[in-house]
Amino acid sequence: MLFNSYLFIFVFLPVTLALIVAGRYLYGARGGLACIVSGSLVFYGYWNPIFLVLLLGSILVNHQIGLRIMKTPGKHPKTWLLVGIFLNMGVLGYFKYWNFFLVSLAQVLPFDPNIHPLVLPLGISFYTFQQIAFLVDVYHKKIKRSSFLEYMAFVSFFPQLIAGPIIRYNTVHGQFISPEWLRWNNESFATGLSLFSLGLFKKTVLADQLAVFVGPVFDAGARGDVVSAMAAWTATLAYTFQLYFDFSGYADMALGLGAMMGIRLPDNFNSPYRAHNFINFWQRWHISLSHFFRDYLYIPLGGSRCSFPRHLNNLMITMLLCGLWHGAGWQFVFWGGMHGLFLMLDHLRESRFPKLRLPRPLGVLVTFLVIALLWTAFRAVNMGTALYLYKTMFCLSEFLKSVQLSFPTFDIANFITAGSGSAPYWLILSALIVWGLPNTAAWCRLYTENKGAFPVVQGRTKAIVAGMLFFVSLKVLAGTGSSEFLYFNF
Structure with missing residues (x-):
């Protein structure tokens, strides 16, 4: 179902809004959340019902891993975090990059890759990153509680489910439970x-x-x-x-x-x-994705708080992976690498020649x-x-x-x-x-x-x-x- 379709504008949207208002009025915040989740699942299942199973499975597994991270003492929370990241990236990698990997490998090694077309589930790149961010934030004690209903609403919220923005749990959690949300x-x-x-x-x-x-x-x-x-x-x-x-x-x-x-x-x-310049561009374009790569990849690599050569290396790694996130193809690697190169040049100019602009x-x-x-x-x-x-x-x-x-x-x-x-x-x-x-x-x-x-x-x-x-x-x-x-x- 597309936002720019008559079905969405004149049928799905007014019905869903009416149900959410009625749910909040009759049953409070949980009623409103239940209607959001129901509408979101209908919205996503309309594309391809089989991928609804994948989405629900991903939500269930990630929420359970998040609870294990919250409740497990000692060093074990890091183990659960790594398990969660591995599972999320494994599913994303299979659907998005497996065939690309086989074709690229076949160009080097003499074997038949035996490619079977894989249909990319809609929104998988976005809801995967969103849930990885959730697990990392739980590990760093930024999230201390999460009901399953709130978590389902956070991941499946249909306005941003397919193509973002990539939101953080705490961005919407407070709104879901605020008294203001209950009022029209x-x-x-x-x-x-x-x-x-x-x-x-x-x-x-x-x-x-x-x-x-x-x-x-x-x-x-x-x-x-x-x-x-x-x-x-x-x-x-x-x-x-x-x-x-x-x-x-x-x-x-x-x-x-x-x-x-x-x-x-x-x-x-x-x-x-x-x-x-390119620094300014990435502060303005796809801001939620830029923040994700900054907070969960660039800064953990060392960010700019390291030697200047390593700082430039961190920029390049981040942008190469940003390019690959957009698609499984060497053209995306080239695109990300060139953005990384121009970001490096901008940082080099600002560091060594600040007056040259x-x-x-x-x-x-x-x-x-x-x-x-x-x-x-x-x-x-x-x-x-x-x-x-x-x-x-x-x-x-x-x-x-x-x-x-x-x-x-x-x-x-x-x-x-x-x-x-x-x-x-x-x-x-x-x-x-x-x-x-x-x-x-x-x-x-x-x-x-x-x-x-x-x-x-x-x-x-x-x-x-x-x-x-x-x-x-x-x-x-x-x-x-x-x-x-x-x-x-x-």
Whole structure:
């Protein structure tokens, strides 16, 4: 079931919200949690019921291991922690990396890998990391109690189950048991509805329309067909904006759904394409994943509290594993390694040459272009396709042949349907939105001095704009149909 589908918007969501409100009213916090869990299991089981068994088994096993860590004295809690991490990574590794491992091994050793296609369970990368974080936090005494119902709600909470954000247990535990959660809050619902509308607009009107310029070029590159330099650059920039609007749109919708139910989830984006270097980019992009790798890998490796060469080594290891987390392929290893390299260069410059820096606007432009080029490898089906497109993009003679010195004639009908001639206008529109408009947090004023409270989406103007975006999104959705979010693949 997709957030951007009529079934979800007009059937599942209103029914689930009504049940949660009724459950809280009749049976208190536990009634509301039971309805959240029930709705979340229906939501996840709709995709493929067999994977619901895997999710429930993972929840049961991890909760029991967490209880063993809490209750076991002496050095044995560390044993349980290692068992939990091994089991979680074992399941994730089997579904996500087993075939990749066999194929890579077969390229070195002479044997038939005998590959059997494995279907990747939706959200397994996210709920696996979320539960590993839970076990580590229990081990470090940051979590001292957890009922099974609260834990089920924490892991299976449907707004963030499939593609994040990766939340910490203590982030929602206090909200699940707070008196405020038992009361209906008009302000949080209004904020949630506005967030959901903004996210739906990003997905249906922006990301899905940009996808028209991406798929054909990357598919042609995978087949080895001739691709012009202009087409390769257009597809790269279109994908750069598509991925941003697709993933940030999902994050906005997740935040909005949580707010409708009175649960505040952490923000996952802070205008990452406005970053002036790679350090700044990873402080803004996929914030919950960055925090996970920082807290549970980078810092345990030594972080920056060690010799400078080791600090750089820790950065590279972290980013290589971050790349591999996104997908089983050498193109993801390359993507993570290049991000690691540019992070190392930024830290080296800040440490050794602190006054050597680009003017901020130029830094934003250079960072964006490098990130866009790295997204090419991220989108490619394999490293060979990525190299082919890079070769095409940087062949000056081919670029001069394919470049068009004037924009095509603007056709509103062609623009609305994302026709091939409208690519420049969609890229310009995307750029204006990314760099010219306030981001979601600023628009809805999510961050206030009164932390934890839901601010009102103030003003009739914002309410009217959100309603218009929602209406436009539904109209586009009616004509194009719903499509999966890109991060469902990871």
